[in-house]
Structures are given as structure tokens and as C-alpha cells.
Amino acid sequence: MNAAVDISGLTKAYAMDGETVHALRGIDLEVPEGDFVSIMGASGSGKSTLLNLLGCLDRPTAGRIVLGGEDVTTLDDDRRSEIRASRIGFVFQSYNLIPQLTVLENIEVPLYYQGQLDARGRQRSRELAEMVGLAERLKHRPTQLSGGQQQRVAIARSLVNDPRFILADEPTGNLDSATSEEILHLLLELNAQGKTIVMVTHEPDIGRLGKRIVRLHDGEVASDERLDTVEVRIQKSEVGSRRSDAEGHSDFPNP
Numbered sequence: 001m002n003a004a005v006d007i008s009g010l011t012k013a014y015a016m017d018g019e020t021v022h023a024l025r026g027i028d029l030e031v032p033e034g035d036f037v038s039i040m041g042a043s044g045s046g047k048s049t050l051l052n053l054l055g056c057l058d059r060p061t062a063g064r065i066v067l068g069g070e071d072v073t074t075l076d077d078d079r080r081s082e083i084r085a086s087r088i089g090f091v092f093q094s095y096n097l098i099p100q101l102t103v104l105e106n107i108e109v110p111l112y113y114q115g116q117l118d119a120r121g122r123q124r125s126r127e128l129a130e131m132v133g134l135a136e137r138l139k140h141r142p143t144q145l146s147g148g149q150q151q152r153v154a155i156a157r158s159l160v161n162d163p164r165f166i167l168a169d170e171p172t173g174n175l176d177s178a179t180s181e182e183i184l185h186l187l188l189e190l191n192a193q194g195k196t197i198v199m200v201t202h203e204p205d206i207g208r209l210g211k212r213i214v215r216l217h218d219g220e221v222a223s224d225e226r227l228d229t230v231e232v233r234i235q236k237s238e239v240g241s242r243r244s245d246a247e248g249h250s251d252f253p254n255p
């Protein structure tokens with residue numbers, strides 16, 4: 001089976017006021033299907049740069065990213081947009097919801113851009129809203145929701161095209177610890193269903209819930225550590241103390 005992600009020699013330099021900022025200095029990383037990688041490291045170590053490159057939102061200075069067997073670094077912009085829309089779900093710290101749209105409409109946005117907002121797509125969006133616990137909030141607008149609820153909308157939106165691969169940049173960065181826990185459990189359940197997840201976080205308690213921690217230091221991989229089974233990870237973590245059955249049990253309908 002192809003790795004979900006195969007990164008080699010990945011380099012990114014930004015030109016800034018005549019100086020060069022070396023954000024990534026040759027990253028090699030393989031992520032098998034179904035993995036859950038927490039990317040950690042100090043501010044400025046290159047975490048967001050790596051995630052943006054993985055998400056085909058930006059191009060590297062050198063090196064290769066192969067997603068599901070396809071080298072995305074050499075593709076043209078149209079094909080990269082297609083891959084972004086169909087294969088990758090994005091979750092950001094700041095939710096990035098559209099304030100004028102309702103919960104349901106926000107979830108439907110990626111379908112709209114794909115020209116796939118038909119009855120089936122609408123139904124799927126409604127099911128995803130239910131799945132993230134927002135069945136009673138379909139007509140609310142983002143400002144009428146808590147931060148945790150907004151992040152649930154963003155997660156439902158990231159799933160509407162049924163991507164195999166989810167990229168999350170500090171998904172709990174704006175949330176209190178109880179709400180962070182809920183969001184993490186959502187991600188754990190998605191991972192248990194087989195989604196590959198790469199999540200940036202600087203919070204150790206959050207990072208430890210992944211299957212693996214990759215630490216960046218100054219644009220390089222400083223360490224790459226496999227963690228325990230999900231049960232043990234949840235037991236050890238403050239964040240996961242309320243539930244311990246994320247892997248064995250799922251509330252979600254299989255997409």
C-alpha cells in the first residue's frame with residue numbers, strides 16, 4: 001500500500017526584505033495510511049509551513065511530497081486545487097467559517113465549490129452536522145456558537161468531501177481544556193475510522209494523543225517517536241480522562 005504521505009528533502013525558504021528565512025531545511029517523513037501524527041516544536045520551527053505544503057496551499061523550494069502515490073510538487077495549480085478539494089480536509093485554529101452562512105451552509109461550502117451541492121450532498125452535510133453534535137444548531141450562524149461548536153462545524157466541513165487525509169493546525173489553540181478534549185475525541189474517532197491525521201500542536205497533552213510525535217527544531221526533524229495504543233494514550237492523558245473507548249467504539253456512520 002502506498003504511504004498516505006511520503007516527504008523527501010523538503011525545503012522551504014522565504015525571501016524577506018532581501019534576506020532568506022529557511023523555514024524548512026530538508027524534511028524526510030513517511031506517514032502510513034491511518035497514522036495520527038502530532039507535529040510539535042517551538043514557535044517558528046516550521047510547523048505551519050510544513051502543513052501548508054502538505055495541504056498543497058504552497059509550493060516547496062526543493063524536495064518532494066507524494067500524497068497517495070502522486071507527486072503533488074510537480075502538478076499544475078488546477079490539479080493541486082482538485083487534490084485539495086477532494087482528498088484533504090483542513091481544520092484551522094481560527095475555524096475559518098463564513099460569518100454570513102448558517103452552520104449547515106458552512107458545512108456545504110466545499111461541495112458548492114466542487115459543483116456537487118445536490119440533494120445527496122445536502123443530506124450528507126446534515127448527517128455530518130449530526131455526527132459532530134450540532135443537529136439542533138443547523139440554522140445558527142458562527143457568531144451564535146461557542147468556540148468548540150465552531151470548531152465542530154469546521155471539522156464537519158473538512159469531512160464533507162470524504163477526504164482520506166485530515167490536516168489540523170492547532171485545532172484546539174483557541175479552546176479551553178474541556179472543549180479541547182471534545183475536539184480531540186472527534187479526531188481520535190475519525191482516526192479510528194481510518195482517516196490519516198497530521199495535527200500541529202504545541203500543547204504536550206494534546207500531542208500525546210496522536211500515535212506518533214514528530215518534533216521540529218529550526219526547520220528540521222529533531223525526533224520522531226511512536227506512542228502507545230490509543231487506550232494507553234487516553235489513560236495517560238489529562239485530556240482524555242473522561243472517556244476511554246475512542247478506538248473500540250464509534251458513534252459515526254461510516255461514510
Ligand SMILES: Nc1ncnc2c1ncn2[C@@H]1O[C@H](COP(=O)(O)OP(=O)(O)O)[C@@H](O)[C@H]1O
Binds near residue numbers: 014015016042044
Ligand atoms: N510567508 C512567510 N514569509 C516569510 N517568512 C515566513 C513566512 N511564513 C513563515 N515564515 C517564517 O518561517 C519560519 C517558520 O514559520 P512557521 O512555519 O509559521 O512556524 P511555526 O508554525 O512552527 O510557528 C519562521 O521563522 C517564520 O517567521
Ligand SMILES: [Mg+2]
Binds near residue numbers: 047048049
Ligand atoms: Mg504555526
